[in-house]
Amino acid sequence: MTKLNKSKALIAMGLAVSSFALASVAGAEGHGAAPLVINGDIEIVTNTAAPAHMENISTIQSGWEFRTPDTQDLQRDDFDNPGMLGVDDARETWATVEGSEGKSCASCHGEPETLAGVKAVYPKWNEDAGEVRTIEMQINACRTENMGAEAYGYSDGAMTDMSALISSVSRGLPVNVAIDGPAQATWEQGKELYYTRTGQLELSCANCHEDNYDNLIRADHLSQGQINGFPVYRLNNAKLNSVHDRFKGCVRDTRAETYKPGSPEFVALELYVASRGNGLSVEGPSVRN
Amino acid sequence: MKISISLAAALACVAGIAAAEPVAPAEVQYDEYGAVAQSLTGVAGDPANGKVIMGTKSKGNCVSCHAAAGLAEFPFHGEVGPVLDGVGDRWNEAEMRGIVANAKMTYEGTIMPAFYKTEGYIRPGDAYTGKAPTEPLGPLLSAQDIEDVVAFLLTLKE
Numbered sequence: 464m465t466k467l468n469k470s471k472a473l474i475a476m477g478l479a480v481s482s483f484a485l486a487s488v489a490g491a492e493g494h495g496a497a498p499l500v501i502n503g504d505i506e507i508v509t510n511t512a513a514p515a516h517m518e519n520i521s522t523i524q525s526g527w528e529f530r531t532p533d534t535q536d537l538q539r540d541d542f543d544n545p546g547m548l549g550v551d552d553a554r555e556t557w558a559t560v561e562g563s564e565g566k567s568c569a570s571c572h573g574e575p576e577t578l579a580g581v582k583a584v585y586p587k588w589n590e591d592a593g594e595v596r597t598i599e600m601q602i603n604a605c606r607t608e609n610m611g612a613e614a615y616g617y618s619d620g621a622m623t624d625m626s627a628l629i630s631s632v633s634r635g636l637p638v639n640v641a642i643d644g645p646a647q648a649t650w651e652q653g654k655e656l657y658y659t660r661t662g663q664l665e666l667s668c669a670n671c672h673e674d675n676y677d678n679l680i681r682a683d684h685l686s687q688g689q690i691n692g693f694p695v696y697r698l699n700n701a702k703l704n705s706v707h708d709r710f711k712g713c714v715r716d717t718r719a720e721t722y723k724p725g726s727p728e729f730v731a732l733e734l735y736v737a738s739r740g741n742g743l744s745v746e747g748p749s750v751r752n
Numbered sequence: 753m754k755i756s757i758s759l760a761a762a763l764a765c766v767a768g769i770a771a772a773e774p775v776a777p778a779e780v781q782y783d784e785y786g787a788v789a790q791s792l793t794g795v796a797g798d799p800a801n802g803k804v805i806m807g808t809k810s811k812g813n814c815v816s817c818h819a820a821a822g823l824a825e826f827p828f829h830g831e832v833g834p835v836l837d838g839v840g841d842r843w844n845e846a847e848m849r850g851i852v853a854n855a856k857m858t859y860e861g862t863i864m865p866a867f868y869k870t871e872g873y874i875r876p877g878d879a880y881t882g883k884a885p886t887e888p889l890g891p892l893l894s895a896q897d898i899e900d901v902v903a904f905l906l907t908l909k910e
Binding site: 664666670674675678679682716718721 | 813828830831832873874877879880884
């Protein structure tokens, strides 16, 4: 990175910090509105000190902090959060028997709440499979290996709903993905991808989400591109969106050839991006524009 | 018959002179500060068209990163790049051409895309489709687009 960009990043940081300080007094748009508490019960950490591995950002912030108060408010109560409809659908699927083994998720796992804490540590190294697995990969592993059912398409609606259910029971717990040990090589690959300037516009994730968060790009208020809120219900497309669908959209917008949802590259990128949110609360399904 | 043929030939000849081959992206000569002295087309830039290119999403889309009072008619000005008011006082024509053609020659590592370049990309796509290109890539803006944008920028004086 050049000096220019570094100093820009520092300026952006200073701005973010100072507008933050202001906001806590003035309650300015998008920042420092009343803290996020879901259903009057689940306290969500939407900003905190960056994990030690991050070099250019000192305070990490959930995408929630960059949205307008109207959008933010949709997350305060599950009755207002349209993403919870997908969670309800997935609760039905959870208890539905599918596949040759005559089992449902519930047959082995009991209530979805038994998986509280799982989302916070994914993507995660799976020793038996010898690979880093996302929640989606694990859902498909259970479907094909434990139920004799067909795999979901990686970003299918039913898959994203199930992922939202598993996330929802971990809300409020701190993201804490492991980046060392057997996951380290995958994490390094993800970091490399994060800083690679792709496409004809030659932009990396970092160019927008690290050097320029809190700036407007066209009409969009740039966030840090965190994934603690996924799956995300987007008001723009009126559905729950998977992490990899969001990555795909952002890569496409650099006029690049994207990777596929579920590809090893996006799995690695997901692990790395998740680790940039270590310390924020699991928030999915969240609401964004 | 004879007359019409020679007339066509003469016309073609005139057209040939007017539309001299633009300088190809790979042939552009940048000096050590990133300036480009020679016009890319030899045709004077049209500032009115340059303004439209800067404000139009499917063309330069410069407003996605830059604000400028002179571009107020286009919505959604971004804040990623500096405000362009008075930019015509800050740079001369050659410097401006260099910045618009390939800003990376002026500002090392800048986030500003290179608008007159066709090579050296990582995983380039076919515009915004997310797919691999099926044909060789063209530059983001044509040679004359660059000249038009430069002409407009030079009018932005305080």
